[in-house]
Amino acid sequence: TCTPEEGSKAFLHRFAAAGAAIRYQAVHADEVEDILALDIALRRNDTDWFEHLPPEIDSQLVHKLYYGHFMCHVFHQDYIVKKGVDVHALKAQMLELLQARGAQYPAEHNVGHLYKAPETLTRFYRQNDPTNSMNPGIGKTSKRKFWQENTPDETH
Numbered sequence: 001t002c003t004p005e006e007g008s009k010a011f012l013h014r015f016a017a018a019g020a021a022i023r024y025q026a027v028h029a030d031e032v033e034d035i036l037a038l039d040i041a042l043r044r045n046d047t048d049w050f051e052h053l054p055p056e057i058d059s060q061l062v063h064k065l066y067y068g069h070f071m072c073h074v075f076h077q078d079y080i081v082k083k084g085v086d087v088h089a090l091k092a093q094m095l096e097l098l099q100a101r102g103a104q105y106p107a108e109h110n111v112g113h114l115y116k117a118p119e120t121l122t123r124f125y126r127q128n129d130p131t132n133s134m135n136p137g138i139g140k141t142s143k144r145k146f147w148q149e150n151t152p153d154e155t156h
Contacts, residue, residue: 021035021078038076038079038098040075061079110139132144
């Protein structure tokens, strides 16, 4: 247990950690392509929390920053990507590794419009919003009324 003062100081670290990658990118713009930020959740029974990247991925990074939520297996992983690296291709490689590990992503803020929703989540959306009015296109689902298929110009 920590004192209220210690708790307050520890809480401030979250803001320093969250902004560190952005600040590094601003100061070192000549060597940084972009920041690849992933929110992941490990399985409840995972005991190996620290990531071990293969050399072909690690060699594309300047730095890796990890921070998260103690005891809930949710981690924010910020990767500072070297100048000239294809960030989209790197992200695809990283997501493959996470899938193989059994991790879920994104972990905290739902799938949004960037990630494909798993079938169970898609069914949940359809059951709770049969007209597809509340958030069309979420999880790369249909953007059309009543869950009709997207037309080719409406692809994600």
